[in-house]
Each structure stands twice: as C-alpha cells, then as structure tokens.
Amino acid sequence: MSVQSMTNSSTADIKTTLAQIHALESAGCDIIRVAVPDEQAAAAIRQIKAEISIPLVADIHFQYKLALASLDSGADKLRINPGNIGSNDKVEAVARAAAEHGVPIRIGVNAGSIDRAKYGIPSAEALVESGLDEVRVMEKLGFEDIVLSLKAFDVPMMIRAYELASQRCDYPLHLGVTEAGLAWEGTIRSSVGIGALLAHGIGDTLRVSLTANPLEEVKVGREILNSVGLWRRPFTLISCPTCGRCAIDIAEIAGEVRLRLETNPPKAPITVAVMGCIVNGPGEASLADVGIAGGKGSGAIFARGKMLRSVGEDELVDELMVEVEKFGTDT
C-alpha cells in the first residue's frame, strides 16, 4: 500500500519542486505526482527524476503531446482521463508510447467531471460506468497496465464506487476523497472514506487531497495506514480521554511523551499507553508495549504486560522513556 501526494509548486520551477518532493520523501511519501500543464513542465521531469528516489506520476489533461513528452522525460506513470485527451488516435498514441516505455496509466475519474449527458448526475454507478468505459478504450488498444481511480467528495458515493469497481475489475485501485477540504475536515472525510475501503481490503494506493501543505497529506495518509494496520509507524500512542477519575495531567503527559518519541524515535516500532487511572489504565497499559496508569499524583509504569514500579507524577515521563529506550534492545 503506497501513499501518494502531489506537489503544488509549478513543475517547471525545478528547484522549488525538488525541495518539496525531498521534504515529502522524508515524511513517508511513496509516490509523487506533478502537474504537467505545458511543455516546460514535461521537460522538467527529466531533471526532477534524476534527483529523487520515488516514482513520479505525470498528471496530464487535454494535451496528448504532453503525455508523450512526459514519457520521453522519464515519468514512471501517467495520470490521464482518456475522455479529455481527444480523438482515438491521440489516446492510442499515448497508450502505445506508455507500453513502449513500460509505464502504467492511471485512469482518473472524478465525480465533478463525468459526462452528465452520458452518465447522468454523479452517482457511484455513474462513476464506475464512466471509469470502466475509459478502461475499455485502453483495453481495445491492447493496453492493460492500468490503475483506476473513482474519486468523489461525497464519501458514501466514493466508498460505493470503489466497492463496485473492486467487484467488476481486477485493476489496482487508487483511493481518494477528492477536494476533501481544509486540513481538519479534509482529514476526517479522507480518513472515513479511504479507511472504510482499506478496512475491507480494497485499495492499492491512496492520496489524501487537502487544501494544505502536501506534507499534511502524507502525514494523514500514513496515519490512515497505521490505523487500519497496513503500516506501523515508529510509535503508536494510546492515551485516554480522561474523566472525573483522573488525578494527573494526562494531556500534558501525553503531549510530552509524543514530543520525546518524535524527537528521539524508538529503535523498534512500539505502542505506548498513557492512561489516567486504574479503571482502564492497567489493562491498556499492559496490552501496550510500555505504558503508564495514573494514580493520585503518581502512576504505575508497565512494560511488556507487567507492572514494574510506581513513581511520582513528576517522574512519570522520564521513567516511561527509560522503558521505551530499553524496548527493542532487551529481547
């Protein structure tokens, strides 16, 4: 399962685009997509490709020659919508060139751009029909190295469309809730839509589309994978919501623990529980790799399912980090 993002710099501005891709690579981006609106952008792909280590997807609309130029520049994948590339001979030229370069094509259908005269108002069924019609165009040309995406802002529609597509074809599916919004609401919409599909085994790549720095997209995409168990981040932090039973400052402790884990990543993937009291605390803390369960101005330290010692609130974080440090070196 791969996390994709898209640069928002002008692709022809190679320096800025490279800086953005390098930052995204460091954040865990597996595949990068760049917009190719003109010949300068298509030409820039060659230099960009030479300085990055993740696959690059060229995103092309309307002009088939830009797809051909992007392939010549070394793009690893094309994202097109055959419906807006033009006549059959243009689509055929793109398919033939992609086959010669051994490059897959993602057919990307969005609810906002389906042909309403042909498919009616956007619906899951209309998205799938539109996408599969585009697939059939490529298949008739003998091209089957296809990835399909059926994105919509409407989460139930998007989920249903991908479910239907997974029943009707075997092509890899690229998941996304399109135009999901600003970071807060877009994160939630994307997590619900993409997460529901992944939890049912549907999807091969994903992009979280946010009106935000693309780094946020990668961060959210990685956390979605972490949440459905398809990837494990260096640390997973469990913390309780607190309630009237809590007698220590869990929010501050959990924040400090996260900061320390981010600053000094553990040697092995680890689950850390920060729990407020003895009701659920010992249970959660002992299920995690290491944890604390708060008491009155104090707390118990757990590791590998066993309670180790009780310490004062002021020492809880330091003592917890001692166990984090040991974890992965004491097996």
Ligand code: SF4
């Ligand atoms: S662990 Fe304790 S403090 Fe935290 S929510 Fe549960 S009962 Fe409340």
